[in-house]
Amino acid sequence: MKNYFTPFVALCRESKYANLCLASIFAFTIFLQCCLFHYLAFQSILISSLWNNPLAFWSFYLPKLSIALFIASFVFLFKSKLWTIVISILINMWILAEFIYFRANRIFLDAHSFTLIGNLDGFWSSVPMYLQWIDALWLLPTIIAIFAYFLFKNYRTNNSSFILSIIISFMMNTSGCLGVYYQWKNVSSLPLPEKSINPLNDAFCFTNGIYIKNMSVIHAFIYNLKNLCLIPFEKKSYTMSDEDFKQAMLFVNQSNKKVTPSNHLILILVESLETWAIRPDITPNLYRFIQNHNVIWSHKVISQTRGGTSSDGQLIFNTGLLPIQKGAVCKRYHQNQYPALSSIFSTSVLIQPGDLEVWNQKYMSDAYKIDTNYLSPQNLDHYTFELLDDIYRKYPFIMLATMATHSPFESCANYTYIELPSDMPRKMANYLRCLHYSDSCWGDFLLKIDTDSILKNTIICFQGDHIIFDSNMRNEFEQYCLEKNLDYDVQNNNTAFIAYAPNLQEKTIISEKTYQMDAYSTILQLIDCEKYYWKGFGVNILDSTARRNRLISEQEAFFLSDKIIRANWFETLEQ
Secondary structure (H helix, E strand, O other), X not given: OHHHHHXXXXXXXXXXXXXXXXXXXXXXXXXXXXXXXXXXXXXXXXXXXXXHOHHHHHHHHXXXXXXXXXXXXXXXXXXXXXXXXXXXXXXXXXXXXXXXXXXXXXXXXXXXXXXXXXXXXXXXXXXXXXXXXXXXXHHHHHHHHHHXXXXXXXXXXXXXXXXXXXXXXXXXXXXXXXHHHHHHHHHOOOOOOHHHHOOOOOOOOOOHHHXXXXXXXXXXXXXXXXXXXXHHHOOOOOOOOHHHHHHHHHHEOOOXXXXXXXXXXXXXXXXXXXXXXXXXXXXXHHHHHHHHOOEEEEEEEEXXXXXXHHHHHHHHHXXXXXXXXXXXXXXXXXXXXXOOHHHHXXXXXXXXXXXXXXXXXXXXXXXXXXXXXXXXXXXXXXXXXXXXXXXOOOOOEEEEEOOOXXXXXXXXXXXXXXXXXXXXXXXXXXXXXXXXXXXXXXXXXXXXXXXOHHHXXXXXXXXXXXXXXXXXXXXXXXXXXXXXXXXXXXXXXXXXXXXXXXXXXXXXXXXXXXXXXXXXXXXXXXXXXXXXOEOOOOOOOOOHHHHHOOOOOHHHHHHHHHHHHHOOHHHHHHO
16 A cells, blocks of 8 residues: 555655645635535525536535635735645634534624634633534544645745636626625615625624625634724724614603602522423422412513623613623613613612623613622632522612533532433533522522512512523433423523513413513513603503504614714714
């Protein structure tokens, strides 16, 4: 074998086409990574479309080929080729980072995501949770690139080949962009001006996810790098159009009557709470609370968080607004004014584990007009509820955030015991154990409702800040439950809203779809502050007519909320 292989190696090393061979192999590895990324992210790849839909085939492959050829073109420009290995490793790192972020948050990285890197303090342990064995495939292109680098030696520069390949890559990219443009022109009602064929144009790339899906993951990197460089020069001010202003005013009470809450209010934002796990064996205290009290029990709540994840959950719960399209509100618009529930009360307090640097909470508390912040020493819910137990008589408004069920679902798994099948997937078992522990922490507090006069007349609301983001984890849970015939409705990946109020006459079960933004509007009714100037985009879920006839769709609410926040509209409205 060695005798046959040695002449081949010698031929490759002396070949006058070493540059061309290396460039071809390098381009192939990049193209392979782009296609593999698309397949793993979207579970699809166009193979047979050449015959069924040539335009789709053309628009799918040409952008990926163009970016691969563009990067590989520089092989002809530089005599040293070691950089090809470095670039291959960097591409692998970028793609892996995209995947981990996508698995954790169900959205792709954008320029503003990089500004939140400091928010990972204390959460790095969650990263391995999102790694899978298939991620090892990203090493294959790098291995091929290293092999090719050492296989060829007779490297030269060739400026004419460099220029030619650059021209070809730009022609392929333009053709691919045109294909994407005409596809979207046929299926989308969104305006797509002719200039949008430029892949780095915001007019075309209206969301990062659509950009990645239609171009390539490396195009997305260039696009995000451009936007990251522009962030320091980004205009903070935004002016709403007359039409946007008119639509926003539909959600404003113009009576300007000062409202006075009828009851104290405690908002409990539960980390990663999913409805299917609220069961008598997993959350006995919360389950008993729902069964034995006059509460609102909405168990099909659609999570609406985005890049700000838990901070977005707090924003929605407290203001009835929805997150911005790019980045996180807590990072980009923490100096804005917001129509928060906390601002209605004479004094207010936030209780959370960790520190105020996470999700920029120090500044967001000011924005929500929260007077005092209490921090528990660790990410343990029993400390958090001990604080709540000490202060709930002093403050008419309290917002509390739990942390026990934060990924990777390990920090609190050993603080309680629950009988679970021994062969249950580890992550699923740990999630249920952590939720069981969290339930035990708020159990004693809930028992006081029947005996404590303050709590008896206090409105207490629970809502999940978001769902478990990792779809692969959920698929694993679902497959296990189906195989074992377990009564876990894992497919129901909704969160829940639970509200106890002394003025509720009976328990109300809402079995139809609702949204996180509905909690704010419902709470306004429960505290008799329905005349508060900001109604929120949601509806009072106790009103079946309002649930059926919403003033605005979820998508429209997202776009309008984005404009309202960027314009700091409430500062003008409150003047």
